[in-house]
Amino acid sequence: MEKPQAKLPAGDAAPAPVERAARPKRQVLLCPGPVMTSLHVKAALARPDACHREPEFSELLSMVRAKLLHALGLGGRYTAAVVNGSGTAALESAVLAACEPPRKLLVINNGVYGSRIARIAKIHGIPLVEIRSPITERPDLNRVSAALKRARDVGTVAMVHHETSTGILNPVEEVGALAEKYRRRFLVDAISSLGAEKLDLAKAHVDFCVGSAGKALHGAPGLAFVLAAQEESARVLKLKPRSLYLDLGTMLQAQDAGDPPFTPAVPLIAAFHAALDELIREGVKGRTIKYRQRALFLRSGFKKLGLAFVLDEKIMSNSLTSLWVPKWLTYQQLHDRLKRAGYVIYAGQSELKGKIFRVAHMGGLLQSDLDGFLKSLKVVTAPPVAAANTK
Ligand SMILES: Cc1ncc(COP(=O)(O)O)c(C=O)c1O
Secondary structure: OOOOOOOOOOOOOOOHHHHHHHOOOEEOOOOOOOOOHHHHHHHHHHHOOOOOOOOOHHHHHHHHHHHHHHOOOOOOOEEEEEEEHHHHHHHHHHHHOOOOOOOOEEEHHHHHHHHHHHHHHHOOOOOEEEEEEEOOOOOOHHHHHHHHOOOOOOOEEEEOOOEEOOEEEHHHHHHHHHHHHHHOEEEOOOOOOEEOOOOOOOOOOOEEEEEEEOOOOOOOOOEEEEEEEEHHHHHHHHOOOOOOOOHHHHHHHHHOOOOOOOOOOOOOHHHHHHHHHHHHHHHHHHHHHHHHHHHHHHHHHHHHHHEEEEOOOEOOOEEEEEEEOOOOHHHHHHHHHHHHOOOEEEEOOOHHHHEEEEHHHHHOOOOOOOOOOOHHHHHHHOOOOHHHHHO
16 A cells, blocks of 8 residues: 655646756747747746735736726726737627627728627627728728718727738728717727837727737737726626626626636736836837837848838838748748747738738847848748749
């Protein structure tokens, strides 16, 4: 018979040597989330376990909500609900809160994420009108204006600020002015732009803004949030829930009371807190400038390598560049060769799948990461001798 143990096993306090050896190597992530996180954020993820029914957690959550509003300069005019789940969870929650059928949702759609808003509406039986534009173009404001004038049954307008499927920066302020003129609610998916772009929510008349912790705000992936204008959050509290888990009113009420109805992602919230402290120190303006500088640096490097942009440079965001895959390579070859060198790029989606590649410059990238990437890209995209001669 086995002897009873005098002491409990050490558990996972110290990793076994084999686990240490299996620790993955650092890769440079050039995808639009998850992003490279700082040591401070990683340390917050690994802090001692905590229970969400204790006052320490309530305090952490209220600090996250307050610091988020403070970092984005929204104090007093908006309220924040932290959402367990990725950006899409928060988007679904915001669409449900912003739309009151039978009034319709008008979606301004020029990419994969615009289509996602429309898909959410369809799944929930929200009547839909779409203004679609080609994936490489900004929406035509005259069409938006005409649609709002014509369709009086539209209650809400929704759009994506940074359409990450291509890197287009869409005209939120201009559409917001139209939504305000025709007195419609306005919902913006700013999942990949908050922190990276200038965006004044109040000036753009945004009622609901959806964001994610794990992109340009530099938190860990899997946590998102909805920012609701004060008067909208008061309205939402009175709505009949159309989802158990994603009802924004339930979330706001529970988070205000410090009593989450479902188990929150405690380590992700702690990591977001650490990321927000860093953002507050840096300032959104400082971060936006840093992203712009990275974009200019990389784009000038891409041009020197003879790579072609998918978009007109004037409509590109600060945080992502999409490029045509050179004719002599497949996307997979390009991806795999760069990955072997330590760099993770991102594929095209939908009609651009296999044709383009995306390079996001979000998160805690170092200048040496950008230099090294351009060097590897030069080697990997060099035309074969025969292709070079026929150029
Ligand atoms: C603009 C935009 N909206 C929505 C999403 C979906 O977010 P998630 O994949 O975190 O659910 C993304 C993801 O990249 C995005 O960039």
